[in-house]
Amino acid sequence: MDDRVILRVGAKILIPFILLFALYVQFHGDYGPGGGFQAGVIFAAGFVLYALIYGLGNVKKVLPPRAVYVCSALGVLLYAGVGYVTMALGGNFLDYGVLAHDPEHGQHYGILLVELGVLITVFGVMVAVFYAFAGRRRVDT
Amino acid sequence: MIEFVDIALLVLLGITAFSIIRQKNLFAAVMMVGIYSLLSAGLFVVMDAVDVAFTEAAVGAGISTVLMLGTLALVGHSEHQPQHRPILPLFVVILTGAVLVYGTLDIPPFGDASNPAHHHVAPHYLEESEHEIGVPNVVTSVLASYRGYDTMGETTVIFAALVGVLLLLSLGPRPRRVFLNGRWITVAASEKDASKEGVRDVQEDSVQVSHEEEDSGDTNG
Numbered sequence: 001m002d003d004r005v006i007l008r009v010g011a012k013i014l015i016p017f018i019l020l021f022a023l024y025v026q027f028h029g030d031y032g033p034g035g036g037f038q039a040g041v042i043f044a045a046g047f048v049l050y051a052l053i054y055g056l057g058n059v060k061k062v063l064p065p066r067a068v069y070v071c072s073a074l075g076v077l078l079y080a081g082v083g084y085v086t087m088a089l090g091g092n093f094l095d096y097g098v099l100a101h102d103p104e105h106g107q108h109y110g111i112l113l114v115e116l117g118v119l120i121t122v123f124g125v126m127v128a129v130f131y132a133f134a135g136r137r138r139v140d141t
Numbered sequence: 142m143i144e145f146v147d148i149a150l151l152v153l154l155g156i157t158a159f160s161i162i163r164q165k166n167l168f169a170a171v172m173m174v175g176i177y178s179l180l181s182a183g184l185f186v187v188m189d190a191v192d193v194a195f196t197e198a199a200v201g202a203g204i205s206t207v208l209m210l211g212t213l214a215l216v217g218h219s220e221h222q223p224q225h226r227p228i229l230p231l232f233v234v235i236l237t238g239a240v241l242v243y244g245t246l247d248i249p250p251f252g253d254a255s256n257p258a259h260h261h262v263a264p265h266y267l268e269e270s271e272h273e274i275g276v277p278n279v280v281t282s283v284l285a286s287y288r289g290y291d292t293m294g295e296t297t298v299i300f301a302a303l304v305g306v307l308l309l310l311s312l313g314p315r316p317r318r319v320f321l322n323g324r325w326i327t328v329a330a331s332e333k334d335a336s337k338e339g340v341r342d343v344q345e346d347s348v349q350v351s352h353e354e355e356d357s358g359d360t361n362g
Contacts, residue, residue, distance in 0.1 A: 029278065030276045030277065030281050031276075031277050031278055033191040033192045033194075033278070033280070034192070034195060035192065035280075035281055035284060037196055037200075038196055038199050041196075041199040041200050041203065041204055042203075044204065045199070045203055045207075048204070048207055052207075072300055075296060076293075076296050076297055079292075079293050080293060083289075083293065094286075094289040096289075103273075104272075104273075104274070104275040105275075107273070107274045107275060107276070107282075107286055108275060110286065110289075111276060111281065111282070111285040114285050114289060114292070114293075115281075115285055117296065118292065118296050121296050121299055121300055122296075122299060124303075125299050125302065126204055128303050129208060129302075129303060129306050130207065130208065130211065132307055133208055133211035133212060133215070133310070134214075136215055136310060
């Protein structure tokens with residue numbers, strides 16, 4: 001892949017903006033279209049692009065498969081964890097109002113954390129599935 | 142103006158669908174599916190469902206195209222000649238399509254304020270979201286707060302899907318053209334010892350297993 005200069009340089013320029021855009025989609029989801037699902041996919045797309053241009057070995061150095069598996073479980077854990085914290089604070093499961101003195105602020109914190117959980121899981125799952133497909137050798141019969 | 146955009150998008154959608162059916166080169170078909178997703182995303186934007194359109198564009202046109210291409214790298218680019226007559230599948234597809242079209246006759250008119258969907262909890266969400274949640278995007282407040290339990294289920298489903306994919310792919314490459322029952326039993330048994338080692342080792346283990354199997358399975362093939 002060393003001869004594809006335009007692809008390599010172009011990807012290098014684009015990837016930071018893709019990751020930044022994913023974070024924008026994530027944290028602007030309260031005000032406009034977007035949220036954890038979309039942001040997770042876009043964040044994963046940045047790494048997939050890196051893998052397509054620079055090879056699977058290099059992206060696995062940046063993001064080892066083990067970290068990706070941990071991510072995909074961690075997001076669900078964070079989501080459910082928020083639910084248990086609200087229960088411990090005396091509310092219902094996933095009733096974010098109890099997270100702060102002002103219920104509206106509590107809702108804000110809750111949504112932020114929960115969307116972060118969705119982002120982490122979706123990102124982890126997308127990259128892990130990509131690793132699983134791309135890492136398989138072709139069977140020639 | 143909106144009608145014109147609708148018609149243009151639907152016509153393009155139809156053309157893309159037909160060319161996917163006619164396409165024998167799977168590589169081109171996957172690209173067409175990506176275009177199909179992008180056109181669907183355009184339709185969702187016209188229907189003011191920007192969040193759905195966003196997801197469709199990112200997942201349908203983006204990631205799944207890459208995953209399909211990854212699959213094609215494993216299975217090859219050209220479609221095999223079908224070994225059955227197309228009459229029965231065509232009949233099933235036409236029947237299903239007719240039933241679906243019949244089903245749409247009962248659907249209330251698009252965008253009508255008296256639709257049942259606009260009378261249950263939707264008015265409460267739309268009117269109270271600003272005071273109860275304080276988030277300007279009602280989609281986010283419904284998704285993450287009012288329906289937070291559902292979204293947790295969705296996140297869990299995505300996680301479960303990954304577990305399923307990893308389990309399936311950890312069975313290792315299977316020789317083509319062979320669909321024997323005996324093969325599955327041996328592969329499933331090898332999975333137990335291999336799961337401790339991690340995915341990389343699982344693949345190598347099961348490659349050996351499937352080769353051994355090839356010898357024993359020759360009686361049926």
